[in-house]
Amino acid sequence: MADIHLQDIRKGYGATQVLDGLSLTIRDGEFLTLLGASGCGKSTLLKLLAGLELPDTGSIRRGDDDLLRQSPAERDCAMVFQSYALYPHMTVRDNVCTPLYMRMLGFWQRLPGARWLDPRVRRQLREAHAQGLAVARTLGIDHLWLRRPAQLSGGQRQRVALARAMVRRPSVFLFDEPLSNLDANLRQALRAEIRQLHDQLGRTFVYVTHDQHEAMSMSDRVAVMKQGRILQLGTPTEIYEAPAHRDVAAFVGSPRMNFLTLAAGQAGPALQDQPVGHIVPREAAQLGFRPHAARLAPEPGALRVAGRVVQAEFTGAERMVTLQPEGGEPVVLVLPAHGAPARGEDLVVYVPAHACHGFDARGWRVPAVPAAQPRAA
Numbered sequence: 001m002a003d004i005h006l007q008d009i010r011k012g013y014g015a016t017q018v019l020d021g022l023s024l025t026i027r028d029g030e031f032l033t034l035l036g037a038s039g040c041g042k043s044t045l046l047k048l049l050a051g052l053e054l055p056d057t058g059s060i061r062r063g064d065d066d067l068l069r070q071s072p073a074e075r076d077c078a079m080v081f082q083s084y085a086l087y088p089h090m091t092v093r094d095n096v097c098t099p100l101y102m103r104m105l106g107f108w109q110r111l112p113g114a115r116w117l118d119p120r121v122r123r124q125l126r127e128a129h130a131q132g133l134a135v136a137r138t139l140g141i142d143h144l145w146l147r148r149p150a151q152l153s154g155g156q157r158q159r160v161a162l163a164r165a166m167v168r169r170p171s172v173f174l175f176d177e178p179l180s181n182l183d184a185n186l187r188q189a190l191r192a193e194i195r196q197l198h199d200q201l202g203r204t205f206v207y208v209t210h211d212q213h214e215a216m217s218m219s220d221r222v223a224v225m226k227q228g229r230i231l232q233l234g235t236p237t238e239i240y241e242a243p244a245h246r247d248v249a250a251f252v253g254s255p256r257m258n259f260l261t262l263a264a265g266q267a268g269p270a271l272q273d274q275p276v277g278h279i280v281p282r283e284a285a286q287l288g289f290r291p292h293a294a295r296l297a298p299e300p301g302a303l304r305v306a307g308r309v310v311q312a313e314f315t316g317a318e319r320m321v322t323l324q325p326e327g328g329e330p331v332v333l334v335l336p337a338h339g340a341p342a343r344g345e346d347l348v349v350y351v352p353a354h355a356c357h358g359f360d361a362r363g364w365r366v367p368a369v370p371a372a373q374p375r376a377a
């Protein structure tokens with residue numbers, strides 16, 4: 001199968017412009033996650049891929065195929081929803097096998113009495129059930145085969161929805177926040193299972209979530225969206241280590257990145273007017289660093305942040321400390337639990353230059369200052 005190319009997609013509902021000239025290539029066989037806050041247009045993009053909605057302008061192509069000319073059934077995509085979308089009156093078996101019934105049997109053959117009258121229908125049903133059961137076994141739900149959705153837990157229901165998508169053997173799986181209704185432990189377990197499934201099946205997965213942990217732990221690449229546009233598309237490591245925009249930096253990572261305001265590339269009072277020209281270029285309006293980047297020991301060339309500890313929360317192996325620099329915004333630091341300061345103490349921490357990020361007045365990343373080259377002897 002080929003890559004999917006979305007080109008200059010615009011989509012609005014009435015006065016609301018949901019997708020605003022969005023372009024994206026989804027590589028064949030990759031696990032791509034659309035990550036962003038509620039309302040940024042993730043689900044709309046997924047619906048356009050599935051063919052449940054059409055864009056106002058733009059193109060969606062896969063190899064030589066124009067997907068906008070294909071019906072949802074022709075697009076070879078299966079969608080898994082947050083709400084599971086199971087038929088409540090049907091057993092797990094019939095929920096899982098419905099796509100096979102649709103493919104194997106004609107309208108009359110699908111009617112309830114047909115199986116008693118026509119031996120061919122009975123044979124095809126047996127074949128469908130064997131295929132469905134094999135998929136159910138891989139997801140560990142075969143023992144629930146004759147139960148109805150009301151007799152299942154949330155995690156079991158989502159596995160049934162997954163099995164129903166898998167029996168179709170589509171080339172693209174579309175997931176719309178499939179784990180949102182589950183508790184934290186189950187979410188974590190299913191996250192790993194979905195990723196394993198991707199690796200076994202070798203199909204393209206497009207996954208929508210507003211949960212950064214989900215996005216970062218499962219994906220080959222993440223597209224971080226805001227207000228109908230993609231701010232950054234990259235691997236989880238690229239997104240975390242080199243966020244292309246301040247909003248990406250703030251959205252990914254927990255606790256979130258600290259931002260300190262600079263004036264024309266100069267440190268303000270919060271940084272005690274120390275020189276920062278070797279850390280960020282002059283066009284940087286803000287300097288960001290992650291809470292985990294702060295060190296207690298001085299380092300040559302590091303950013304120095306001094307202030308009073310206004311909060312110190314013990315979190316187990318670490319202590320989360322809020323530091324209030326004089327005349328500046330508070331910063332959050334994650335320090336080792338042993339030796340971390342208590343509330344009310346004065347504290348100085350050091351952030352290595354390589355862990356500092358500069359952002360311009362519009363929030364875009366400014367390239368880091370290259371490290372000084374060692375001089376030739």
Ligand SMILES: Nc1ncnc2c1ncn2[C@@H]1O[C@H](COP(=O)(O)OP(=O)(O)OP(=O)(O)O)[C@@H](O)[C@H]1O
Binds near residue numbers: 045
């Ligand atoms: N059928 C519709 N009619 C009118 N407005 C819509 C429709 N579908 C979506 N919207 C609006 O489009 C915007 C984007 O919705 P969308 O569901 O794509 O966002 P999302 O990023 O998936 O959010 P969430 O995580 O909350 O599902 C929202 O403001 C929503 O209210």
